[in-house]
Structures are given as C-alpha cells and as structure tokens.
Amino acid sequence: MTNxxxxxxxxDFIFQALSHMGNASSLMSWANNAVEDEKEVPRQLKEEMKQVNARIHELQECLRDIKNK
Structure with missing residues (x-):
C-alpha cells in the first residue's frame, strides 16, 4: 500500500483513487487468471469478470481527464 x-x-484524492483502482485492476487480473482454465466457472462469468477489469480502466481514464483539467 502506498504511503x-x-x-x-x-x-490528492484523485491520485489516491487512481492508485487504489490500479491495485484493484491488478488483483482482478490475478482473479481472471485463476479461473481461466476452470471448467466449473461458466464462460459468461469469466467474461463478466474481464469486463469488470476493463471498466476499471475506463473509469481511471475518466478520473485522469478530471485531474488534467
């Protein structure tokens, strides 16, 4: 955790949010990798998990736009 x-x-709360979201994205990537080859996890759920990670990146871009104004 960043001090x-x-x-x-x-x-700088936008910076802090971006930092925490980066950590969340990293952890979500690990979660996606963990279930990638698991047959018990439905393909649809795997796709939704990937979409969560993509959405984190989209939201980070929105925050960066606000920060750069």
Missing part, C-alpha cells in the same frame, strides 16, 4: 503522506499526496 501517500510520504510522497506528498495525502490531499
């Missing part, structure tokens, strides 16, 4: 105080970002 936002030590890098001077304790009040």
């Amino acid at each position: 936002f105080i030590s890098i001077g970002k304790e009040n």
Whole structure:
C-alpha cells in the first residue's frame, strides 16, 4: 500500500483513487487468471469478470481527464 503522506499526496484524492483502482485492476487480473482454465466457472462469468477489469480502466481514464483539467 502506498504511503501517500510520504510522497506528498495525502490531499490528492484523485491520485489516491487512481492508485487504489490500479491495485484493484491488478488483483482482478490475478482473479481472471485463476479461473481461466476452470471448467466449473461458466464462460459468461469469466467474461463478466474481464469486463469488470476493463471498466476499471475506463473509469481511471475518466478520473485522469478530471485531474488534467
């Protein structure tokens, strides 16, 4: 976990959100890899899990746009 105080970002909440979302995306990628070859997990569920990760990236772009204004 990033120590936002030590890098001077304790009040930069968009930065913090982007950082946490990056961590969430990384963990979601691990989850997707974990179930990739599991036959018990329906293909539709696997696709939905991938869509969650894609959506995280889309939302990060929206936050970056706000930050860059």
